[in-house]
Amino acid sequence: MESWDALLRRQHGAATRDQLLAHGFTRGHWSAQVAASRWQRPIPGIYVVFNGPLPRMTRYWVAVLHAGPGAALSHRTAGLVWGLIPERREQAIHVTIVRPRNARSRRGLVVHRSRVPFVPAGSPPCTGVARTAVDLCATARTPADRAAVLGRTAQQYPQALREARDFARAHPRMPGRDEFFAVLADVEGGAHSALEWLFLVDVERAHGLPGGERQRAVNGTRQDVGLVEFRTTIELDGRAAHEPIPARWRDLARDNAAGRRREITLRYGWQDVRWRPCAVAAEVAETIRGGGWTGVPTPCGPNCEVAAAWPLPPDS
Structure with a gap:
């Protein structure tokens, strides 16, 4: 004993x-x-x-x-x-x-x-990482909340994402199950935070912008969204203003490296993406057109700022 x-x-x-x-x-x-x-x-x-x-x-x-x-x-x-x-x-x-x-x-x-047996882990005993992520997603209020949980899981315990998917597949009555799978697919595609997921959904997809390479490894750092073909990098920074000095140095080094490659770096925070996604989309579209993009962004509605910059033809 x-x-x-x-x-x-x-x-x-x-x-x-x-x-x-x-x-x-x-x-x-x-x-x-x-x-x-x-x-x-x-x-x-x-x-x-x-x-x-x-x-x-x-x-x-x-x-x-x-x-x-x-x-x-x-x-x-x-x-x-x-x-x-x-x-x-x-x-x-x-x-x-x-x-x-x-x-x-x-x-x-x-x-x-x-009703589902589980094996506690750690001390004090907790539900495992995957089960905890699923439980949090099942009780989350918004897709962004689910993206935040799954993004942190991807960053810290990437192997747990597959286990979380398997658990959700085995439980068809899980609340928010379809939305869970949709957000999980985005997270596995590289949207590793609620901010990155909102940019993907409300800025990129909602306005028909080309998809970039997410979590692209460059010179020992990672780009949030790399539009390599159009020489543009997008960094999404959800940290507070009092972020640690090493993090600032890392960002500065990453931006300087992008400049040496003649890439433009656009940096957006939570307030930008959450409250003015149309303005962000218009700015990204204008920037990548300068880098050679020949497409046309899609307004998300009649009052979208993209509509003002790229008005649709009268018969569209």
Whole structure:
């Protein structure tokens, strides 16, 4: 049996009543510790062997231990652990259990029940990367949210994309399943962030612009969109203004290298692509026409800025 000290280290100070009994503690002992405020009982049956605020990892273990054997952190909580969603102030902790086991949700804790068995991974136990990505996509509000999750998966765990696709194929009642496959195809084609996916859909496809080579490797860096034939590179930067200095140097080196190749670099951020995609499309079209493109962009509607620059014939 695992030693008491090893158990506490692994579970970040949390333990169940059964674990306490297995290590020789009595009800009177742990009741006295709680009464003296040396220990805490955040959930009935779960004890924390120190006082004060609970660190994140301890709260995670409290949630998993409450849900019982085989439970795992899941959905947004597992997404944070795996790095599939950005860090933000947490609200509820999500765990998943396999039916017919039962554990109740509580304030700050959401218990999901799955008909599909899974093998928890990591410590504290989480649903695997692929299952977590699918769960996040199934509950996402927009296609861009799905693209953000799948893009982070592609960047950090590219091998998990195939497993995620296989899981979705095996579950025809998955919410948003068709949209999941459509976004997944775009991500596998190189749109590795929500911003890159929005550019692909709202700028490039919506306005009939030629598709570029995505994630093109050049001189040790990668171009977001390389329109090599038209000597144009498009960089899509969703980072905050206080991005680290090494990242700025990398971007500067990439832009300078493009200049030496006599390529024009266009750089757009979230505000550009999300709120003025027509203006971005018009600018890209004008730039690549200077590089030899002979096509005509397609206005996405009567008020599109592309329509003003390239008006359609009266009988079109």
